[in-house]
Amino acid sequence: MKKWYLGAVLGLVALIVAGCASFGDFGRVINVGMATNYAPLAFEKDGKVQGMEVDFANALGESLNASINIKTYAWEDLLEALDSGEVDVVMSGVSMTEKRKGMVMFSEPYMETGQMAIIRADDAGHLSSTIELMSGNHRVGYSLNTTGQQFVTNKLKNSEHVSFATTQEGIEGLINNNIDYFVHDAPTVWQLTSSYPTDERLFGLYTPLTDEYLAWAVKTGNESLQKELNTTLERWKENGFLTSTISKWIPVSVVLSEPGV
Template sequence: MKNSKPNIWARLLKKAQKTDPSLNRRMAMLKRLFCALMMFGTALIVAGCTTTKTDLAAATNPLRIGVASDYPPIIFKQGGVIAGMEADLAVNLAKNLNRPYQFVETSWDKLIPDLLNGRIDIIMSGMSITEERQVRIDFCNPYLKTGQMALIRRTDAARFQTPAQIMMNRSDVGVQKGTTGAQLVRQQFANAKEVAFLSAHDAALALSRNRIDMLIHDAPVIWWLASENEATLTVANHTLTEEYLAWAIRRDDSKLKDSINQALEKMKSDGALNRIFKRWMPGAP
């Protein structure tokens, strides 16, 4: 049943309005302020929901990691499973990013095209930072300082005792196609004949069979191959260049880059990076 008595609050408000004529203006201002605050709060809630959905999508989508799995000890197949230094780093990185991961195998010369066309999200395959590559792709912070070294036969150790003897000798020099080692030989080995191979393993096999005089490759690869063939092959202990290995991403993927750099710093600070290096490069000086 409807109450016939006037609402007490309405009577009090009416009386106050008669006593203070400016009350109506103040009430109107308060209403506008209240409405503005409500709209701002709603916008924040919507923005928060949108960010959450974006972050959830990123967390559930696997990080597609491009690898050329013929590059021991950096990345290779072991018993049919992808293994190596980059594989361990990938597991640790995905854990820090709180994302699942997926290895996408390809050949070395297709890594950058696959990144640019969106088939993969990141290259983790022992790639060096170079100006030529930076024109097309971006790099995260470097995780390893390295350089090019020479793998030689033990019987030839006296021939290659200095960097000059390595770089100026008339030699058949093996390289892996598309690597910074191949670039170095073309630019700096004035008297050498470059012999390109699809993999470092194939080049080491050719070296042991006297088909080439040396192999130029990244230091971790050279140390690994020397340990695998220590009866016949050895390292010429001179680093010929100074290079930095880093993970490559698309140039417009700045959010992923920032997240990866933060994860890398954590891997450095908690010792994970050094533990992985020691596992896969025990022969490194």
């Protein structure tokens, strides 16, 4: 009787151990890098990371039957974290540029966007045209290490360029009359000037200054994850999830047919 009992216990333990081992082998964790300074794509509120990229990351985990571990970094540290292997994919509103294509591999783009400008509402009467912005007679701000910086430094050579470490610092600089224009991505301009509650001190210029595409970045050589991302994106396009998620966070239509007009 005792031998039977001991054998049953050992058998049960063996089954539990085997089950735990199987679960451990089955579990997959994808580390996702984000910078939380890009509302409504990725931002922190009430101590939680939220935004369109968070929704995409969580849905990606469901699609790939994996656990998603979101790790936050300063914007300028994201690609280094990817290169070092700290994260597997960067999902943080990254514009596809030729320079970045030489550093990482991108998924297919999931959204078309571009740079736009914000001014003070009090200046809307005389600063609200792209022609005035391009005239070169104004102080123009941008966030460091962004495509906004590329546009300002490459296209507005005669303007006074003012750099800011973060978007918030740039907006504060605009409100405090340290600059005349602040250039940033279209979703940020919309979020600051068109969503509720709108800051009545700010006025968004919705004419696109550039034509850009957002995509997710993986480490060069990681073709398998790149393929999984592209397959997932194609499925989301077909079932409407991609469009509905973008519309949830950016419920406006931004047409980018004539950049730089």
